[in-house]
Amino acid sequence: MTAVDAKLQQITQLKSGVTRLTLTDFRNYKNLRLETEIAPIVLIGENGSGKTNILEALSFLTPGRGLRSAKLADIKRIHSIEDSNILAADSWSVAADILKNDEPHTIGTALQKGLREDIEDGETHTFDRRVVQINQQKVSQQSELGKYLSAIWLTPQMDRLFQGGPQPRRSFLDRLVYAFDLEHAKRTANFEHLYRQWLQLLKAGNQDHYWLQSLEQDMAALGVAIAAARREQIARLNTFVENEPDDIFPNVRLELSGTIEQMLDTHSALDVEDFYAQRLKTQRRHILDNESADGVSRSDFKVYFQKKNMPADLCSTGEQKALLVSIILAQTKCQILNKGFAPILLLDEVTSHLDDKKRDALLEKIMALNLQAWITSTEEKHFAILRQSARFLTVENGCIR
Numbered sequence: 001m002t003a004v005d006a007k008l009q010q011i012t013q014l015k016s017g018v019t020r021l022t023l024t025d026f027r028n029y030k031n032l033r034l035e036t037e038i039a040p041i042v043l044i045g046e047n048g049s050g051k052t053n054i055l056e057a058l059s060f061l062t063p064g065r066g067l068r069s070a071k072l073a074d075i076k077r078i079h080s081i082e083d084s085n086i087l088a089a090d091s092w093s094v095a096a097d098i099l100k101n102d103e104p105h106t107i108g109t110a111l112q113k114g115l116r117e118d119i120e121d122g123e124t125h126t127f128d129r130r131v132v133q134i135n136q137q138k139v140s141q142q143s144e145l146g147k148y149l150s151a152i153w154l155t156p157q158m159d160r161l162f163q164g165g166p167q168p169r170r171s172f173l174d175r176l177v178y179a180f181d182l183e184h185a186k187r188t189a190n191f192e193h194l195y196r197q198w199l200q201l202l203k204a205g206n207q208d209h210y211w212l213q214s215l216e217q218d219m220a221a222l223g224v225a226i227a228a229a230r231r232e233q234i235a236r237l238n239t240f241v242e243n244e245p246d247d248i249f250p251n252v253r254l255e256l257s258g259t260i261e262q263m264l265d266t267h268s269a270l271d272v273e274d275f276y277a278q279r280l281k282t283q284r285r286h287i288l289d290n291e292s293a294d295g296v297s298r299s300d301f302k303v304y305f306q307k308k309n310m311p312a313d314l315c316s317t318g319e320q321k322a323l324l325v326s327i328i329l330a331q332t333k334c335q336i337l338n339k340g341f342a343p344i345l346l347l348d349e350v351t352s353h354l355d356d357k358k359r360d361a362l363l364e365k366i367m368a369l370n371l372q373a374w375i376t377s378t379e380e381k382h383f384a385i386l387r388q389s390a391r392f393l394t395v396e397n398g399c400i401r
């Protein structure tokens, strides 16, 4: 056993995860109460029975927009559809008893209607918002949840992560960063907000130089902080993989490509910030023809199959899945070591595309991690190896038994 494995075991002797889950009007669940252990939990059910919905509900116990990045209103349980009229519940909620290193807490989140006055027409409008409670106290910052529960997920949508445009890869990387740096979520949200404001001004033909300049300076400062945090996470994972190579899953090499991220190799943060602000200023004229300004909203996250030196997008379907598993396993271990408590794993159809050897190896690795992993599948027979150590639940049309 390596020193890292011993340290991981020492930390995960104390249990972290969900011990009771309660859903109300959440997707196809009217009312669900489920008691669980800190162990692998295998959810077996037919297509459309409600397996992914459980993982999505669990993902809402952590900061962010959940594993499907869905609109909050779409989650409300639809009870009937009449003549294309959708009738849904007014709200939804997810509540849980959890353990963090054996210490019990209760956390919960729900959809609530907020009221907002429109500055332009003076009218009051309702809007959907997600409210959060921790140990019976309302908390205003969603990021607080991250101090109690952490979740790492892998979904079938990610099977195509290495194909297509960089936006989903950036979001994937940013989620890996959030786990270590709760401020990162606020930074990326603030950056997007400023960027939209800047773009709106330019589209409206506003030439207020000082206003634009102040936005550009704020964006540059946030952008450099975002780039630095992404670099740090990539370096952390690369170092971990180098020192702790996996025996079955391919070792990955991660790279960031982005003007701002790369400049940080050779320049001080302050210099890069000045450069970034200046760069945004010179892009004012061209931005309306381009999709996005050069900078952190264009960066890409590249993954290589180290041994073959092959970019992930040129790897086979199963190899790409194995690369994703490698990243997730490294992130899980780094997170346990760094935060001192284990995340829960939400693995949706994780065994698809993996051959029998890799599938069994993954399940063994999950067992060895000694944490709570929620695994969905339509095929119970693939999980024989977990027979002794996992809890098997059958999902059927919004019910679990």
Ligand SMILES: Nc1ncnc2c1ncn2[C@@H]1O[C@H](COP(=O)(O)OP(=O)(O)OP(=O)(O)O)[C@@H](O)[C@H]1O
Residues within 6 Å of the ligand: 026, 027, 028, 029, 045, 046, 047, 048, 049, 050, 051, 052, 053, 054, 074, 075, 076, 077, 078, 079, 378
């Ligand atoms: N807001 C909603 N209200 C009611 N039902 C919903 C809502 N949103 C989604 N559903 C339904 O919930 C059901 C279960 O969805 P889910 O994605 O959890 O299925 P699954 O068990 O993961 O299936 P698969 O094996 O195909 O991935 C689906 O039939 C879906 O249409």
Ligand SMILES: [Mg+2]
Residues within 6 Å of the ligand: 051, 052, 053, 348, 376
């Ligand atoms: Mg599903």
